[in-house]
Amino acid sequence: MILSGKDNRCHMNAREALKVYYGYDSFKLGQEDVVDTILAGRDVLAIMPTGAGKSICYQLPALLLPGITIVISPLISLMQDQVSALREAGIPAGYINSSLTEAQISTVYERTRQGAYKLLYIAPERLESDEFNQFVDSIDISMITVDEAHCISQWGQDFRPSYLKIVDFVERLLNRPIIAGFTATATEEVRNDISCVLKLRDPKTVVTGFDRENLYFEVVESRKKDEYVLTYIKAHPADSGIIYCATRKNVDSLYEMLIGEGIPVAKYHAGMSSEDRIENQKDFIYDKSPVIVATNAFGMGIDKSNVRFVIHYNMPQSIENYYQEAGRAGRDGVQARCILLFSVQDIVINKFLLENKALTDIPDEDIELIRERDIRRLQLMEGYCRTSGCLRNYILEYFGEKKDSPCDHCGNCDGAFTEIDMTAEAKLVINCVYEAGGRYGMKVVLGTLLGANRARLKELGTTEYKTFGALKDRSESNLRKLVEQLLSEGYLYQTDDRYQVIRIGNIKPLRDPNTHVLVRFPQKTQYEHMAKERNRRGTDTLTKFGYELFETLRNLRLEIARGEGAPPYIIFNDKTLISMSAKVPRDKSEMLNVPGVSETKYEKFGARFTQAIVQFLNDHPGVTTSIEEKATEAGYHDNSSAAIGAPSARVEYNRKMNRPDGAGASWTEEEDRQLEKEYHAGMSIPEMAKMHDRTKGGIRSRLRKQGPIE
């Protein structure tokens, strides 16, 4: 293809604008394609997952096109967030929604007529207002962006009738602008719906890969979910995260537990007053409560980029829901974790929720169809929880992307599983349920099979069963897992009443000798897993000093954010701060080389960050902050292999062995002095180990050698 002069100029301008306004040197996958298509005047339908950098795709052309771009967005909170982010970036933008007074709306109209904005965000309901329709005749619209375009599809879960008005609105305009639709929903039927209903003209469909490489997926089968969540939060005190629960009751009880443990958390669900919800959402966005416990009512329109983990306390109802919610982690591109805590009870809860889903104004035959689809989605979600294959690939295949090899960066790729054929045991379980005549629940069945010496079993007479003690050499937890699997595969079923007795289901398939019951057991415990992840954090490229600098810059960012009344990540995101801590820019030109630092941002905040960095370097002369970049002068002291510095064979070895980076390094006088002080100040050995990035054994033997302990 030969680019015309005009295209070339646009192209250059787009890249320039990317650097000047956003501080990036290059586009993310798919972005450039969308931007170029729009600038060439063609309609576009972009299918991009959350976190793929969707907004840049229309904001950038909006800047370069002659007139104004109208962005139709269903979410008021997102609108306000985006507009303040745009203003911070020096891009003139405004919004009109129900949160403004009539007088404020008139002012926005007036300013728009004067050409004060390049982007104007509106809610779809606005399109029906006469006043608005008169107003648009007086302005020059270059593009209409339809955000969350799947809301137009009656097949989708988020159908918004007001979206159907978009087409009428466009047709009334004197000049048809470019139409650009954006969605994260990839199914074929929704995609076609959008294209048809919006009447896109010869649209270019751009589908960016659904993979989010910085997200680490993990399924943890756990019956002690509270304990898991608490341990996780305690192990990651500096991290911001979301914990999704299936019900309001779950949210309330988990919230109470965490508050009781002294953890600063917020909560969010539809049962709370709207003031409380807004307040709590703010606390989370502004990092006052870095962790929030919520139902899936939370998150639509949350643009917080530094969410480091999303834990699902219960299995969600579909992979679409899961990927969208989990995808709120790591939008800044830094490593983040998506953990799903799975238990068989989740399937029961979800079936109940689906059966009681309100389906009003829908014809009966459609209701049937919707229910069938819901159940199918739930089954595929369950499949994700049970697979021993690569979790990332499972999700990608669900969205139609085939992968050749496992990702090597998810819980299943990392953790080895053993699949055990328990067909013979399964038959004994079924025999036991048969002998019990379907009168008893899990506890009695397990106790009987294990041959437990309990008065209750004698009383019930199960000690006389043929299957009494038939599996006495097994552990209770393994056997429970088997029974749970038999329940989920339908060989057995549990009644819904409060006794929850176990009965025989459809056992026909088991008569076929080719049918096997395979039960999957993880080879390591969930807590070993947590220990392993310390090597995978975004700040891993930083040395101990680098991390200290990162913390300093983070505090500075928080201070500025409080002053500006803006969320911290709007100032600079975590990735940018990590990069600053590694590159230690000391002046404007160095600072502009840091990804995410634009001219505008530099003018506003840059000097305070360079000052902080220079101050830090003065306080810590000669230190190295990054293991990848030798940004600062010579090593810590002569014996460079001993310094916490450049990547050495030792550091690499430590990482392989899952030991702290500093383990095995020789001690400096300064460190010895610090160690002694810390010891006399009453710090514990684990605390000191963390402080020095060394092993507990290393600290103990040093203290012994230096005299403080025997």
Ligand SMILES: [Zn+2]
């Ligand atoms: Zn994987």
